[in-house]
Amino acid sequence: MKVEVLASVMNASLPETVQHMNLQSDAVIINQCDRLGQEEMQISPGNGRIRFCSFPDRGIGRSRNEAILRAEGDICLFSDADIVYEDGYEAAVLAEFERNPRADMIIFNIEVEEERRTYHITERKPVRWYNCGRYGAVSFAVRRESLTIGNHVFPVVWRRCKIQQWRRQPVFDRVY
DSSP states (O other), rough: OOEEEEEEEESHHHHHHHHTTTTEEEEEEEEEEOEEEEEEEETTTTTTEEEEEESSSOHHHHHHHHHHHOOSSSSEEEETTOOOOOOTTHHHHHHHHHOTTTTSSSOOOOOOOGOOOOOOOOOOOOTTTTTTGSSSSEEEEEEHHHHTTTTTOOSSOOOOHHHHHHSSSSSOSSOO
């Protein structure tokens, strides 16, 4: 199994983003800027293929959907430009999915700035539709197969009816 980071950034450069985020796995980085283009770099032989796609479109939902369309890894981690991964994050994520082979999605504690902090996970338990809103997308690790089979995407326009529609049906079958 391979882990792939799906990151959304704005007006960034490939080398600076990779260094700042401490990326050590494959990644698809969607750069929201004023140009259209694509770059690629390899962090190390056999691992760490980084695809950097620049689009003039704006919006976190739109950029995350673009990343999902380009994802190739087995496990996808949603990320933003200000997230800095710890060394060994790929092995830690894979170990959790091996311990929970039925999980479609696992939520991790991610260190973020104080003003972005959400719910801190203290125990292992299932997440349901009624309490999933307390976790930020950057804490999600999702099987790509579950995203594509369920045709799950991030809303591009948030509307009350859209949110209610998401709440009526579970996003994933098994979330831990």
